[in-house]
Amino acid sequence: MKIERWRPFWHTPVWFLSLILVIGILPVHADENEAPAAPGRTMARQAIKGAEAWSTVDHAKLQALNKNFATGAEITDACLSCHSEADAQFRESIHWTWLANGDREKGKAGYSLNNFCLSTNKLADESCLACHPGWGTRREAINCLACHSRKTMNFEEAFEDYQAFSVETDDESIEIAKEIQVSIQAAAQDIGRPVRDNCGSCHFYGGGGDGVKHGDLDSSLAKPSKSLDVHMGVDGQNFDCVRCHTTVSHHIAGRVYTTPAASHRKSLVEDDLAAKITCESCHTATPHRDGSKVNDHTDKVACQTCHIPEFAREKPTKLSWDWSQAGKLKDGKPYKTKDEFGQYDYMSIKGSMEWAKQVRPEYHWFNGSIRSLTLKDEITPGETVPVSRPVGGREDINSRIYPFKIHRGVQPYDTKTNRLLAPLLSGADGYWTTLDWQRALSTGMKAVDLEYSGDFEFVESTYVFPITHMVAPGEKALSCNDCHVNTGSRLSTLTGFYMPGRDAANPVNSMGWLLVLGSVVGILVHGVGRFFTNGNKEK
Amino acid sequence: MANQMAHIYLYTRFERFGHWLQMLLILILLVTGLEVHGSFALMGYERAVSVHNFCGVAWLVLFAFLTFWVFTTGEWRQYAPTTKKMLDVIKYYGYGIFKGEPHPVPKRKHAKHNPLQRLTYLILAAALLPVQMITGLLYWGYNSWETLGLSSLSLTAVALVHLAGAFAVFSFIIVHVYMTTTGHTIFAHTRAMVTGYEYVEEGLEIEAWEKKGT
Structure with a gap:
């Protein structure tokens, strides 16, 4: 009888073929960078x-704008004489x-109301009007120049x-008045669509200071690098705000209170x-390379979440x-202290505050x-009050993780009515002047x-603030392991669904x-047993 | 008598190829699957997912060929379950093997699996692996559930069944690999799966048609 001997496996073509097959499998994504x-x-x-924006008008050549303006309203009249x-x-x-x-x-x-300066007291608090686009x-x-002047x-x-100065008669005053008028006219003549500085003069400083409110909107976006904002970066696409916040009849696209920025994902x-306000407007709902698993995520995960x-x-x-x-005194006087960023972390007139940089967002289901709450809504004392909160849930097909x-x-809230309170802050009766809560609250609520x-x-x-600006370049986007991981998953607080990698403990x-x-x-026990009883085996 | 061994051709080329390719795919699937599950980090999550998906689909293709082969060659009979001598086999592995007793069901061309193997392989091929393939396919096509009218499915359920199946396969591999060492030498069975030839004790009738090429 012919006895086959052990042969190296590559001597058999079948093995060789299967080896090739296996090699074919492994480098399947070796070229993903290319x-x-x-x-x-x-x-x-x-x-x-x-x-590139272009215009048929040079405002400096318009007769209506080449005259003396004694008040802002006169400039507005000049604008409206054409517009x-x-x-x-x-x-x-x-x-x-x-x-x-x-x-x-x-x-x-x-x-x-919010939980910063709380309320404008229906605009009775005049300090709020610094950002109102009137004069x-x-x-x-209306103040057209707030948004349309490049100066x-x-x-x-x-x-x-x-x-x-213009009512004075001495030469010096006349000269100064002339100079002021020149700069006013220059501002009135340098007109265009709003640029980042126009929008930013209010929106970068929401909450009364640079970066206070939004976290994704501060003066660093006036001239951002591409790595800070891939769209607005001056070394990148160099977008102005209005590139995405498109406008119809002075109504500017964007999320407003209860209204989502876009009602449809188009x-x-x-x-x-369609308004270019959402990522998908330009990038579509399947922006990643064909067959890429991330494209399967866009139904449940907003672009912003990873990017x-x-x-x-x-x-x-x-x-x-x-x-x-708020209200503490040092040597009988109000005082302020600063933190590592040079920001006030305590002010007698405001209370204590925490600042942070490079902040990791928190994630919630959100349908836009x-x-x-308003000053008329009742709250539940003893519970953290969601003055604003995202609407949405896992079961809602319009919701995504955001x-x-x-x-x-x-x-402050009223312990009798269980409603949040709106103290007046600025002005003679305001808390910032008096440090007297009762007075500020009663004046504010009366207003x-x-x-x-x-x-x-x-x-x-x-x-809450939805985070949508400061989109990082693609290579800085999150990777699978930022969420699909046992410990430290960014989505660890979102429950009620199975996520591979995250939910390994079950x-x-x-x-x-x-x-x-x-x-x-x-097998160890069995194997050891065989080893020690081997002597019994008949050879 | 025990020293006289006959050499019989037990596993055809296609069977061996199928076996080892399947082994490789299952091993890769197990490792990448456990990485995706979150048991450890090895090649990176994204790569683990792509490799797992690719191997899963590749395995489906291979499995289709293997099934076709089993049925067209009539080899499916090798997997028909039987209780005959089942107890003897259990006794052998639980007791007799330590005393050096001979295997109660020596391998034969028309009966290359003992009753315990038949049952194990049948459950594996007809139940466990299909469950893995079906749940794997469903898992893979998660984003199309709505279009396929499967929106009532729960990802949790599918994922957990797939996970349970994976552990069952893992356990099978451990025991299966160990069992290959119980031949007359440690590597006898492994070698048989490579060369196709298995030593059996002489004296057992080997029919002429069972020998290779004759």
Whole structure:
């Protein structure tokens, strides 16, 4: 009988073939770095082709703008002499009304509040009006230049000085008045679509200081690098705000109170006149390379979740504000202290505050709407009050996992009515002047015409900001392991669904490893048994 | 008598190829699967997912060929379960093997698996592996559940069944590999799976048609 001998396996063609097959399997993704650019990026590049803005008007040559302006309202009149509908359009917009579309109770000028400076007291607090686009703190004439002039100047001061000097008769005063007038006219003639500095003059400083409120919106975005914001980066796409915040009749696209920034997830491919306010408008819903697993995530995970790994990457943002600590005195006087960022972490007039940079967002299901409380809503004392919170849930098909900055506050509420309170802050009766809560609260609540019982306490609260700016370059986006991991998963707080990698700890897992361990112990015992009883074996 | 061994051709080329390729795929699937599950970090999550998906689909193709082969060659009979001598085999592995007793069911061309093997392989090939393939396919196609009308499925359920199956396969591999050492030498069975030839004790009738090439 022919006895086959052991032969090296590669002598058999079958083995050789299977080896090749195996080698074919392994390097399946070795070339992933050389894969063509993401189709979503190509789509977006197409969408902004020929983006250079152009105009048929040089405002410096217009007769209406080549005259002396003694007040801001005169400039507005000059603008409106050509732009006849602008005033009516703008007065309808939320930038002017500060009231939510639809629900007119909501809005800065309504009963809405937050956990920063709490409330505008229905605009009775004049310091808030520094950001209102009228002239100075007045709300009569609209201020076109706030958004449309490329020259930023303090018009309030300029007009005051001009009016003072122009009535004088001495040569020096005439000269100064002339100079002021030249700069006013220069501002009135250098007109265009809003640029980053226009929007930023208010939106970068929300909450009363640079980066206080949003965390993804501060003065670092005035001239950002590509690594801070891949769209706005001056060394990258160099987008202005209005590149995405597209406008119809002075109504600027963006999320406003209860209203989502976009009601439908539509790309320009589906609707070439759609607002460019969402990522998908330009990048589509499947922006990554074909067959890539990340494309399967876009139904449940917002682009921002992976592409904005941290916010406040260059300037610090405020993470908490405890009003209950306000009012302390040092040597009988109000005082301030600064933290490592040079920001005030204590002010007698405001309380204690925490700042942070490079902040990892918190993640929530979000359908684009925010539910915010007003001064009329009752709260549950003893529980953290969600002054604003994202609307959405896992079961809602319009909801996706979205990154948020959560601002934690401690703020006053009425212990009788169980409603949050709106103290007046600035002015002679304001808390910042008096450090007297009772006086500030009763004046503030009188201004909004709501009841105040006279009894107040402080309550913890949260306020949310969806994070959408400061999109990092692709290579800095999160990787699978930021979420699909046992410990330290960014999505560890989102429960009720199974996520591979994150949810490894479960009974099946424990029983499985027990089975594996049992098998190993079993064969060891059996094997050792065979080894020691081998002598019995007949040779 | 025990020294006189006959050499019989037990595993065809295709069977051996199928076996080892399947071994390789299952091993890769197990390792990458456990990485995706979160048991350890090895090649990186993203790569583990791609490799796992690729091997899973590759295995489906191979399994289709193996099944086709088993049925067209009539080899499926080798997997028909029987209780005959089952107890003897259990006794042998639990007791007799330590006393050097001969295996109660020596391998034969028309009966290359003992009753315990038949049952194990049948459960493996007809139940466990198909469950892994079905749950794996479902898991893989998670994003299409809605379009496929499967939205009532629970990912948790699918994932946990797939995980349980993986541990069962893991356990099988451990015991299976150990059992290969119980031949007349430690590597006898392994070598048989490579060369196709198995030594059996002489004296057992080996029919002419069972010999290779004759």
